[in-house]
Amino acid sequence: MIIIPEIFLAICSVVLLFVSPFLKDEGYLKIGVLTLIVIFLAQFFILKDIFYSQIIFNGFFIVDSFGSFLKSLILIGAGLIIYFYLTINNSQSLRRPEFSIIFLIAVVGMLLMISSNDLLSLFMSMELQSLSLYILVSFSRDDFISSEAGVKYFIIGSLSTCIFLFGTSLIYGLVGSTSFNEISLFMSELYSTPTMLIVGLIFILVSLSLKISAAPFHMWTPDVYQGAPSIVTTLLSTLPKIAAFGVLIRILVYPFGEIIVDWGKILIILSITSMLIGSLGALLQTDLKRLMAYSTINHVGFILMALIPGSEDGITSICIYLIFYITMNLGVFLFILNMQRDQVNVTSIKDLSGLYRSQPLIAGCLAIILFSMAGIPPMAGFIGKLIILNIIIDNNLFYLAIIAVLTSVIAAFYYIRLIKSIFFNEPIEELDNINNNNSKYMLCGFALFNLTVVFYPQFFLNLCASVTLSLFSVK
Amino acid sequence: MISLPILPILIILPLIGLIFIFLSSEDDEHAEQSKKSALWTSASTFFLSLYLPINFDKSIPHFQFVNTFAWFNNDTLRFSLGVDGLSMPFILLSTFLILICIIFILPQSKKNMKMYLAAFLLLESFLIGTFSAIDLFSFYIFFESILIPMYLIIGFWGGERRIYSAYKFFLYTLLGSVLMLIAIIFLYQEFGTISIPKLLDFTLPFYIQVWLWLAFFSSFAVKIPMWPFHTWLPDAHVEAPTEGSVILAGILLKLGGYGFIRFNLSILPDASIFFTPFIYFLSVVAIIYTSYIALVQEDMKKLIAYSSVAHMGFVTLGIFSANIQGLHGAMIQMISHGIISAALFFSIGSLYNRFKTKEISFFGGLNNKLPKFSVFFLIFTLGSIGLPGTSGFVGEFLTLLAVYSKNTMVAFLATLGVILSASYMLNLYKKVFLGTLSENFDKKNVDVNIYEISVYVVLVLLVFIIGIKPSFILDYTTTSLDRIIQLYPISIF
Numbered sequence: 001m002i003i004i005p006e007i008f009l010a011i012c013s014v015v016l017l018f019v020s021p022f023l024k025d026e027g028y029l030k031i032g033v034l035t036l037i038v039i040f041l042a043q044f045f046i047l048k049d050i051f052y053s054q055i056i057f058n059g060f061f062i063v064d065s066f067g068s069f070l071k072s073l074i075l076i077g078a079g080l081i082i083y084f085y086l087t088i089n090n091s092q093s094l095r096r097p098e099f100s101i102i103f104l105i106a107v108v109g110m111l112l113m114i115s116s117n118d119l120l121s122l123f124m125s126m127e128l129q130s131l132s133l134y135i136l137v138s139f140s141r142d143d144f145i146s147s148e149a150g151v152k153y154f155i156i157g158s159l160s161t162c163i164f165l166f167g168t169s170l171i172y173g174l175v176g177s178t179s180f181n182e183i184s185l186f187m188s189e190l191y192s193t194p195t196m197l198i199v200g201l202i203f204i205l206v207s208l209s210l211k212i213s214a215a216p217f218h219m220w221t222p223d224v225y226q227g228a229p230s231i232v233t234t235l236l237s238t239l240p241k242i243a244a245f246g247v248l249i250r251i252l253v254y255p256f257g258e259i260i261v262d263w264g265k266i267l268i269i270l271s272i273t274s275m276l277i278g279s280l281g282a283l284l285q286t287d288l289k290r291l292m293a294y295s296t297i298n299h300v301g302f303i304l305m306a307l308i309p310g311s312e313d314g315i316t317s318i319c320i321y322l323i324f325y326i327t328m329n330l331g332v333f334l335f336i337l338n339m340q341r342d343q344v345n346v347t348s349i350k351d352l353s354g355l356y357r358s359q360p361l362i363a364g365c366l367a368i369i370l371f372s373m374a375g376i377p378p379m380a381g382f383i384g385k386l387i388i389l390n391i392i393i394d395n396n397l398f399y400l401a402i403i404a405v406l407t408s409v410i411a412a413f414y415y416i417r418l419i420k421s422i423f424f425n426e427p428i429e430e431l432d433n434i435n436n437n438n439s440k441y442m443l444c445g446f447a448l449f450n451l452t453v454v455f456y457p458q459f460f461l462n463l464c465a466s467v468t469l470s471l472f473s474v475k
Numbered sequence: 476m477i478s479l480p481i482l483p484i485l486i487i488l489p490l491i492g493l494i495f496i497f498l499s500s501e502d503d504e505h506a507e508q509s510k511k512s513a514l515w516t517s518a519s520t521f522f523l524s525l526y527l528p529i530n531f532d533k534s535i536p537h538f539q540f541v542n543t544f545a546w547f548n549n550d551t552l553r554f555s556l557g558v559d560g561l562s563m564p565f566i567l568l569s570t571f572l573i574l575i576c577i578i579f580i581l582p583q584s585k586k587n588m589k590m591y592l593a594a595f596l597l598l599e600s601f602l603i604g605t606f607s608a609i610d611l612f613s614f615y616i617f618f619e620s621i622l623i624p625m626y627l628i629i630g631f632w633g634g635e636r637r638i639y640s641a642y643k644f645f646l647y648t649l650l651g652s653v654l655m656l657i658a659i660i661f662l663y664q665e666f667g668t669i670s671i672p673k674l675l676d677f678t679l680p681f682y683i684q685v686w687l688w689l690a691f692f693s694s695f696a697v698k699i700p701m702w703p704f705h706t707w708l709p710d711a712h713v714e715a716p717t718e719g720s721v722i723l724a725g726i727l728l729k730l731g732g733y734g735f736i737r738f739n740l741s742i743l744p745d746a747s748i749f750f751t752p753f754i755y756f757l758s759v760v761a762i763i764y765t766s767y768i769a770l771v772q773e774d775m776k777k778l779i780a781y782s783s784v785a786h787m788g789f790v791t792l793g794i795f796s797a798n799i800q801g802l803h804g805a806m807i808q809m810i811s812h813g814i815i816s817a818a819l820f821f822s823i824g825s826l827y828n829r830f831k832t833k834e835i836s837f838f839g840g841l842n843n844k845l846p847k848f849s850v851f852f853l854i855f856t857l858g859s860i861g862l863p864g865t866s867g868f869v870g871e872f873l874t875l876l877a878v879y880s881k882n883t884m885v886a887f888l889a890t891l892g893v894i895l896s897a898s899y900m901l902n903l904y905k906k907v908f909l910g911t912l913s914e915n916f917d918k919k920n921v922d923v924n925i926y927e928i929s930v931y932v933v934l935v936l937l938v939f940i941i942g943i944k945p946s947f948i949l950d951y952t953t954t955s956l957d958r959i960i961q962l963y964p965i966s967i968f
Contacts, residue, residue, distance in 0.1 A: 314762045371623060376649075377616040386612070386660070401660075405653035412649055416626070416642065424630045424638050454616065458547045 149227025167203025274301025331446030354427025492516025560955030699731025717824025801877030807871025
């Protein structure tokens with residue numbers, strides 16, 4: 001029973017669902033705490049067998065250390081987000097026990113996505129994840145914008161599903177199986193790649209690009225990020241991205257590793273457009289959450305770039321970048337969650353003006369995280385970018401490296417603009433002070449992490465290198 | 476030799492002061508306690524940095540006081556620190572200028588004084604790191620990190636258009652240096668090492684050198700700055716607070732010259748020969764064109780900023796003439812400009828503190844009102860022109876000598892710059908200090924205070940010491956620079 005964490009989480013979510021109606025007042029807090037405990041236990045199960053590797057359920061799922069690593073990353077992120085949810089001042093519509101439970105189901109979906117070893121099981125778990133996320137995005141059901149975002153996300157998500165299924169059926173038609181092992185076997189016996197197979201792969205890639213919001217499939221991102229409740233945006237910008245990248249890496253490296261020439265070109269286009277749109281699109285944004293959406297697109301482009309060589313080093317660097325990306329994003333969103341004026345959440349960039357005057361500590365921490373996002377040394381973001389650029393230049397993709405650094409300068413412009421508002425602008429109306437000590441300490445923690453990574457990058461390098469080994473040993 | 480890890484200590488010491496400043500709970504505009512800790516920290520850093528020249532072995536061209544630290548778990552990727560004759564004077568210049576900046580700040584009051592001092596200490600740590608880094612990655616990390624405190628100094632404590640200038644400064648320099656990052660990673664991939672001394676043993680094919688040279692050039696040409704990449708400098712100078720301008724002109728510009736010698740000239744010699752005419756062209760244009768622009772400036776700081784670009788033109792001429800006089804000239808010119816422009820910015824700061832303006836037309840006949848101050852200013856003016864006996868003369872003379880041996884025409888044109896610099900600097904002095912007393916000064920204005928006198932006296936002494944006995948610096952640099960010249964192929968330019 002190696003897939004224990006997923007089963008455990010699924011059972012627990014059902015149990016919590018049954019328990020929740022019987023809790024009287026403040027039920028959402030109790031369920032939230034229970035969810036946190038459950039996530040913690042699941043984390044324990046995963047870490048116990050992190051170096052274990054096995055194919056289970058007749059090749060439906062695979063457990064390996066690469067997957068376990070990403071899963072534990074997701075669970076850490078999930079734990080932090082639930083913790084945020086419990087400690088911040090939520091609006092009334094979010095104070096429902098269902099929130100944590102649906103959240104938990106989404107996490108189960110993500111974990112299953114990462115362990116999928118078959119297009120069918122992948123589809124199934126992806127749906128589990130997406131359906132839960134649709135609900136979460138439109139969770140503030142009285143809020144018009146939230147509902148609109150939910151509908152948008154649902155439509156795009158279903159489109160992505162259709163495209164995925166179509167690609168799957170094409171591949172099934174050629175290979176006669178949906179299992180990754182069979183596809184891999186089929187590919188290795190071919191002399192020339194049938195065009196239909198590539199078309200099928202392109203469909204799957206498009207579908208996954210919609211999930212990771214790589215341009216030109218990014219259109220939904222800013223709207224959904226802005227419309228969804230901030231806590232859900234925090235979730236959207238971090239965890240599903242990890243899961244989708246896990247799937248993308250697994251599909252491209254393992255069954256389709258033979259046709260790297262074909263998907264490499266597609267990834268080049270995807271990453272260049274993502275970096276360009278992610279950096280240029282954000283320049284004129286006035287809403288912090290929309291800006292974060294474009295920032296996500298930019299980062300996604302950067303991460304995709306490292307996948308182009310399809311090498312072990314490249315995937316190691318992706319894992320490292322994901323760790324840093326999550327800490328940066330969670331840091332910024334933790335601040336956005338606490339951004340209130342007169343007890344009402346605000347998310348406009350203008351509201352940041354003069355934050356330094358009223359809350360120097362918070363402003364300093366936020367500035368460190370933003371500098372890190374811009375990739376200014378000596379912050380963590382720079383180390384991540386350095387490692388990825390290293391891979392790119394190692395593979396002689398100079399033009400890509402030049403585009404990457406130039407777009408990161410453009411991206412630096414808007415991060416610097418935020419820092420400008422925080423430090424240099426005169427305050428218009430001051431934000432409420434963040435009295436929430438939990439959030440304060442967490443924000444300091446994220447900033448400190450981003451600041452000090454430069455002293456021990458080898459820890460992350462060794463960790464990620466040891467887990468990606470498993471991905472290549474399957475072949 | 477005693478194995479005191481002097482360079483890491485010098486880098487960490489300002490950071491310790493930084494912690495003390497953050498720990499003090501005071502939050503007013505004077506922040507006496509923070510001033511004290513900043514003064515102590517910077518003073519001890521400066522005196523500790525004197526350890527370098529005292530224990531420096533002048534006969535060794537290689538890096539000394541080398542310390543390496545594991546970074547990535549890999550033998551090739553290590554942080555290494557060390558100094559040679561090229562970088563040592565700059566470390567001393569940094570610690571010295573930061574110290575006198577802090578002394579100059581002492582009598583002032585500013586909003587958020589605590590953070591202001593903290594930013595300078597942070598800057599000091601990064602500057603020492605940049606000059607003592609002898610591997611590519613740590614050089615880049617320190618080099619880029621400098622942007623953060625400098626951005627905050629300009630943007631937070633600057634003048635009216637501070638935000639625009641801070642932006643411009645940040646993005647210009649960032650844009651230049653990201654291309655250098657690619658070149659650095661390429662060098663690492665090509666040779667499997669990031670250690671600068673080891674890179675000197677390799678040679679690259681010419682066409683690769685050209686690209687790498689351009690990448691490094693894009694970073695250092697913006698930093699130094701060369702015409703036509705100089706447009707950020709006048710803005711940044713005008714808007715930066717006095718001490719920010721001092722550090723900007725005094726040290727940050729030298730990073731460009733230092734980088735040119737350290738990377739372009741040493742690691743990529745063939746491409747340097749190829750691009751020498753290009754550099755000559757840009758430098759001559761910078762010297763003449765910006766001098767003319769300086770002539771018509773109405774803002775004192777802007778005038779000095781343009782004159783900086785012209786002076787840096789001499790530095791690039793000296794560096795790329797690639798003989799020993801040229802490098803010596805460039806070194807002396809950089810150090811001397813570091814001192815003189817710092818002094819001029821301090822002087823303008825003093826005037827600004829008294830009269831709250833930097834407009835030249837506002838002043839006139841000031842030598843009646845501030846006699847001591849006007850003497851100091853005259854000395855710095857003459858130093859900036861390059862009067863024999865001052866440090867400016869040595870730098871320009873050696874540079875022109877070197878260029879003359881390579882290309883007479885360029886030397887002739889560059890000499891015009893000397894005349895022009897005399898005209899704009901003397902013009903400035905005339906308008907501000909001579910003539911009849913402008914009626915703007917009915918109020919009682921005090922002459923220099925004790926802090927200012929101590930700063931100016933030290934600077935004046937340095938101007939004369941370097942001017943009369945340049946070997947005071949050159950003794951340390953000769954062997955290292957000689958080695959660079961020996962490795963350099965003979966060129967026709």
